[in-house]
Amino acid sequence: MAATPSDPNGRTGLGVRNIRRFPTGGEYVEALQNTAVCFREPELKSGTVGRDPVLGPKPISGNFASVFSVTSRSGRRYAVKCFTQDVAAQESRYDAISRHLAALGRAALSQPWNIGFEYQSQGVLVAGQWYPLLKMEWAEGNSLIRWIEDHRADPAALGALANRFAALTADLAATGVAHGDLQHGNLLVARDGTFRLVDYDGMFVPALAGYRATEMGHRNYQSPQRSDTDFGPGLDRFSAWVIYFSLAALSADPMLWDQLHESGGEFLLLTEEDFRAPAASFRFGTLLSHPDRRLRDLAGRMRDLSAQPLSELPTLAPGTFSVPAAPLRARPSAHSTSIPHPSAPSGSGTHPSWLTGHLQSAVPSPLTASPSVSASASASAVSHFQRRRRVDVALACCMALLVVAPAILTAGSLLAASAYPTAQGGALLAAFGAGSTGRRTRSEVRALRLLRRDLRRRSQTIGHSEKALVNLDQEVQALDRHIQDREAKDSARIRQLQADQNNEGARVTITLNQRLAAIDGELAALPRQEQERRDRALAPLQRSHVQDQLRRTPIGETAKLSNLGAGTTSALISAGIRTAADFTAVRYVTGGGYGTVSAMFVLASGHQVKVPSIGEKRARTLESWRKGIEDRARQSAPVKLSPAELHNLAAQTTAERSRLHNERKKAQTDAQTHRDRLRTRITSEQRAVMDAQQAARVDDARARAEMSRRRAQLVLQRDDRAAVDAALTLARRTRRGLSLRRYLLFLVTGR
Template identity: 40%
Template sequence: MGSVTGPQRQFPSGADYAEALQHTQLCFQHPELKGARPELTKLGLPRAISGAFASVFSLTSASSGQRYAVKCFTRHVPDQERRYEAISSRLAQLDPVELSQPWNLGFEYLADAISVGRDRYPVLKMDWVEAVTLSSWLDDNHAHRFAVERLADRFEALTRDLATHEIAHGDLQHGNLLVASDDTLRLVDYDGMYVPALAGMGGTERGHRNYQSPMRGNDDFGAQLDRFSAWVIFLSLKAIASDPALWNRLHEPSGEFLLLTEDDFKNAGGSTRLRTLLAHPDRTVSGLAEQVRALAFQPLDILPPLAAAVPGQRVAATTVSGASGGGAATAPGSGGLPDWMAGHVSPQATPPPTAFSGTVPDSFRTRTPLDIATAVLWPLMLGVAVLMIVTGLSAPPIASGAPLLAAVALTALARSRRVERAQARAAMAELTTELGRLDDPVKAGEKLRKDRAKFDAAEATRTVDYPRAQDKLTARYHAELKEAEKRKVRKQRDMDKKIDALAEELRRTLAKTLADKQAAYVRDQLSRRLIAQSPPHGIGPKLAARLAAEGIRTAADFTGYRPVQNTQYNSIGAVLVLSSGRVIDVHGIGEAKAIALDVWRRDLVASARARQPTALGAQEQRAIEQGVASRRTQLMSQRKAVEAETDALREKARRQLEDNQKRLTRENTVAGEQAQQQRQEFGRRTVALQQNSALHRTLSASVEAARLRQRGLSFPCYLRFLYVGR
């Protein structure tokens, strides 16, 4: 069976491997693995420990009885074969005698080792070790301070082994550090390991985020990869050794960390865990915590190795002779690094301070003619003063002291002309000038502390405000959805009412149309009955003509009469009511004739109503029903339009939410990048302040030493030099 090739090779799943491993005598050809017995689950299937891109199975060799961990890959790893062969070759070259403990396991990359289906795939064969993870070991042993302290030292020794051989594991964390029965460490999972033969290649992983520097990127790959995680693990072990209660206080059961998490590195100002360690009374613990906080946002290539933290391995701090004795330790955050960390910063980060190159003479050298003249002058002036006192007893005392004052003045002049004095003044001026150019370390440290505290407070606020802003956007989005839904329900309810009312509207329309049709029929029948052709009783041709002259020709032209009181004749008259509602008084039409007209009309109405249609025609009814159906269709379309309108509002709200979230994320990312740059700047300022403090101490000591040496150039020393020559 041939192997599958190609840059993006497809690999089986963990379940596929488990199925194949049920028949190890068929899927393996390697003599140690062929017929090996896999560890089984309760269901009788090979037990798998699944990871990001592989599944690991425990197999016991049928030939040797040796137990192995066999890693089967589930996804493509770039340059997989080259990487594992380089790692395997480098580890095989290690001399066990040179290692602090047997931390490296047997490691062999086997190409085309296992058959799954019709293809063969590579595996990693590693020695199985009976050990527990570091976090499990701490669960059981955190109260044993000596054991934890010893394990911390062994961990440091392991990192020193790696650094000595230019190896980086790439993912130092509690799950990849196993503690054997003799309390020595074993290192597992070499997938992301760096060895010199892989220089120039990129990394395949970023490691467990709770142990990695926030500055580590996907492409970081080199011998310095483990430095930050080493400091984090070492801090945790030393803290637990000093104070076992910290394990239960800061660690969470089954937590994927020891004492600190990724959030503690990124948000040091708001981290309760980190603040607890920074404030710990044990100066080693607080100092290590300060170191981790300082290193979190420094480039990986300048991070100091962990070996600098162990007393037996520390590099001596840079000191200046006679300048640093008795100095108080620098407190964390005061501008420099704590005194226990002296020498922990790599040479690239803290170059030694520049020492003063000038010299200050501490005595006078060769005498000049002026010095000789001054030496001769003193006895002469002294003799003159004595003579004046002896010969001039009445002279003022000050006059006898004039020669001595003149000798003092000349001596001071001669002393000021000495080259040693000029050299001392020049040297002192240079020192004081250099010292004056430096910032006061105490003030600078206090400013750095305040700036960092202000920054941490702002970052803590930003860290809290960001999720709040996200929640606010989400709440507004849901409120808009709720309002859109309420608007939809309200409109659809109105539409449903109108749709439900269509049946009643149809009934009313049909009834009204029929009534209108019947009324029209009656009007038509009445309009056909002329009064002149079939006059009612008592209405002759003359009255019919008078009625016609007033607009009443047919039974349809009037609707009845109204009786009126005729006051002139004290009788009851009548007026006729036209169809328009207007009333007219027709001469000759009294109450009796009006009643006759009204009875005639009523009889005609009753006769017409008896013959009126009692139902609408099919076409008429269909037209009405089609109109109502059209109205129903219109309302249903409007109802669907409401749903579409609501969907549009939902989509608009969703787009606004996404746009606002992107904007908020972008702003937070920019703020995070600025914060990261600011943390780097704080790191640089811390290092610069340390250098400045060391240089300030050096120059201060040099100034003090110069002052001490200047005492050899004092006036009494000059007088002694005049006569003794030194």
């Protein structure tokens, strides 16, 4: 039976809470084979349980429960939690949580993070008994780590998610709710980028004031200062800061995910070990030395929070830190491979506004000289001849005289008639030569000549620019590949160093555990060893006592024994056996032709003697007599050592125990020293890699900027081709208007 709300710790009137046995996960799997029988609620009775094709109902195991997916006949999907352990005041807790969350208006929340649920005290039947279950709406979305993996290259999305998470924590604080286990697995990100909060087992609501926590939350998201007495509205403050900080840091520098997160790791950027020892943490060292000042400040605050009691932590709220949609600092990404195209439309005009002041002047009109053409040529480059000059008039007269001169000379008989054709041809050639010379001196012709020369030069330059642009694009692609390869190698090197630290740390731990186990074994054996030393010290005393009793017993006492007389005693004394101590044993030797047995007495010196008249029977009587004396002597032998001897033996044990304890401490100290040196070395190597990485990124940014500048110039030159080709075409038409024929006609007519 569950405890009542007035009993926060779940105790009965006798002071001890009755602990009820709950089914195992396997027993629930067997029961859920038939939903019509195992569930009490009609909607669940008609539902279908998510199944494994081979194993049947498929559970998701968690703390104290197994969760099953159940789809009702109407198509609604639920998460059904079946408990495997008895939790203190379970029913009263869930009743308080459900009533409080149901009273929240979703319209007043920043996002629909709360999931509807219902606690059923008799919800599932297992082995003939009813047990409670929790029926929750099924929440769709990706876990936080999966979402980050999918959006790691989008700083704006990461920044927006950080702001939404801050808004979620503000909702919790405003409604007096604390989740109790804020971590990546309990935060689902829906398709619209809003959060869904799941797993309310450890949740606090105001009605649960005075209760104790039922769980401590994920270790990589909880303050080292948290205990089970911390159960109140401030329960989530540390974990909220951890998640917000990680998202804000990634929005500033997405490459931190490769550097600090481990594949498959149950954390974002920081772990429990980092919070417990920030000074020795490679991750904190990386964040605190980051080039972005705001990120460094945020990391410093996160480090300080890990040392503060949970009750003193500040509440995270929107606006605590500004997380813009864009990255916190400009930094080239390893995944960015494009250079802005200078001809992309932006602002007004032909070219983007950001290129203003960096472009060449537009190609001049065909009748206007380019910047390289002189001002005078530009002013006179027109499509027809202008006003005649005096030299043109004089040249026209001279040409006319040259044409009529042969006829005049022939008419005056100054030239033979037969020479007239030759003279006339020469005169015409001279006239045309004079006209051609005169045309070349015209400013219109000179300006056109200069303009065409400049346009041809520009056309040639444009051809070179197009080739250079292709080569530059290839350089950009090569740089992108180089950056990606280097970033991948750097990330792999950082991960390898972290793996080396983990592996070497594991080897140190294994060696330490083996050494400690050996030492603990020796410590456990000390009482036995001390007893063995006592026994060894007591053995000589007992042997001495037995020997003394044997020496004090004369052999003459054997005369009192049956079948032994004075003659036997005399024979023994003659053989050197005067007391019971003079012989230690009897050996029996079979010899002779009739199988007779002879007795050989083993003396204390080790020699063997045969005593006349003593056969097997008498020898056995003597042997039995000696053994009886020996047994009686042992019974009276001392069984304790002297106090001084006991003290010495105890002192030896104490010294040995002290030595082993010192060895134990030394083994632990050596292992910790090894770990510290390993951590220092790995941290140093990782920081060296990151420093080199940062320097390379700066060089990459400079190279990109220079390539962007060069590309802008080349694109402008390339974009001039159409205008230059048009200008060349028009210049050719203009040249026809300034031909020699037109010039000669101009000389004659003036137009």
